[in-house]
Amino acid sequence: MTVAMSVCVSSFYNRFPICSNSKVSSKPVAVLKMGVPYDLKQGQCRVFHQLPSGLNMEVIVQKKRRNVEDYPPLVFVHGSYHAAWCWAEHWFPFFSASGYDCYALSLLGQGESDVPADSVAGTLQTHARDVADFIHQQVRSPPVLLGHSFGGLIIQYYISSLGSNGLKENLYPKLRGAVLVCSVPPSGNSGLVWRYLFSKPIAAFKVTRSLAARGFQSSLSLCKETFFSDTMEDHVVKRYQELTKESSRMPLFDLRKLNASLPVPSTPNCPLDILVLGANNDFIVDAEGLRETAKFYGVSPVCVEGVAHDMMLDTSWEKGAEVILSWLNGLNK
Template sequence: MSPELEIFRRSPTGKPKCKTPIIFVHGAFTGAWCWNEHFLAWFADQGFETISFSLRGHGGSGGRQLRSLASIDDYVEDLETVVETLGQKPILIGHSMGGYIIQKYLEKHSAAAAVLMASVPPEGLMASNAMMAMAQPDLYLQMFWLQAIGPHTLLRERLGRAMLSADIAEDEGMIYFGRLETESHRALMDMAGTNPVFLSPTDVPPMLVMGARNDEIIQSELVHRTAQRYGADYLLLDDIAHAMMLDAKWEKAAQGIVQWLEANVVEKSQRSAKKSAA
């Protein structure tokens, strides 16, 4: 049974563009707050019902004392709990670990559409960690220390540059960095290969896989490989770092998602509604 979850909702401002709600799934070390800074209200302003929530042990959700024992399957259960409140299939948007959770969710469930942002690939973190260890050993070490001691100021400069672009305001970036939390050891082990994704491309809903060209955490090669595996649409952004929903050019990512949703979800649902009316 899921602990009580922190859930945020925003209704569309003005005329709704789409009847299908969006659920945002955050990544490791964060909480619903990462979506609430920009995306939740911005997508509502574009005419979407938006929902963000904190996984168990994160943000304001319950289960903090047992966070280190939470598995990816537990996080999928949290997502199931939120979906059940809607009474319909949602659009799922997940970042990093959140993208992995969505892939695991889709093994047994369907969705109106899915967007994977800088997502952990279906095979897990083995390849990305190996690439990081070889190309950026200092960053690899700091990711280890983030999990071991949390967002210590000594980690801010190097790890901060991997999370956010250099042009984001220093004080703003420090605030974001200071809100990071340690992640569940079990969930990280699951993504290291103990709980891989078994999702067939034939079971994938309309999907957009997007990444950052110079992402040092989830490298663009792996993003492209994920898109190929699922036969999904692929979008690679320039001048933005891994935490693209918080970066200085977050709106560039948001606009890319909305443009894709308009073409692949909104227009299709409108055509279907017209056929039903006729």
């Protein structure tokens, strides 16, 4: 385990205070749970946010490299088999250089976060509440929430809870906007699975083997086909394969219970600007799933050419980042 992974919480707090009433855990950061370390890049710090349950949630932070006072902070939420590190690799340096404070969360049971006393990491509701608690305690102004895959579904639930009544408005802090990246649609993944079974049975078998049976963890070719473009070099795929294998110590959801609770409640007259972003080479979320999410929010989807499901890690990661940056610039006008 490398020393570079170890970041002192007190040093982070002094250099980059999050807010005056921070609940930052004093838990030793050198005690890591992932067997494969992710070395933070220059300007990045790791800290632990203590949830009301007493469990600690890993947060990777990179502050903006140029001072733009009115730009909203960005809070990133990963999907299954990933953790906060997936945003820190390329998109954190990109967005911090553009004037944005960046925070990436590892949901419970993922990355370096604590593991709850259950068979799964949580529910749609508990994950959304953990995100909301972090924003309430640690983020000074309404952020833009960005979610990938199942992280996008968590954000959709968060959005559905905004302002529905006075109590929930306090539980779920206001947002400046939201970006759904290759997101699972509001109805969940069951529609995706059935479409694949009828139209692409071989692809359906591969997806099931890769994700449900975790075949991507042992097969380099299946890992590449599931998450990345064909052009990504094998040694890079191997590194990400090892990180994804270590990132999830327990399932993010009980999928049967999750699908029984869907679709996400509708949000008529949604008060947020929302960007629905997809990838034309996505092996998991198909074009119909992308259109479903966009229609749900009354926006036009943006499909990025030449990238796969893990848009933030793929060989052409900058394509999606530039689309988001352009959307953010419009948000700031």
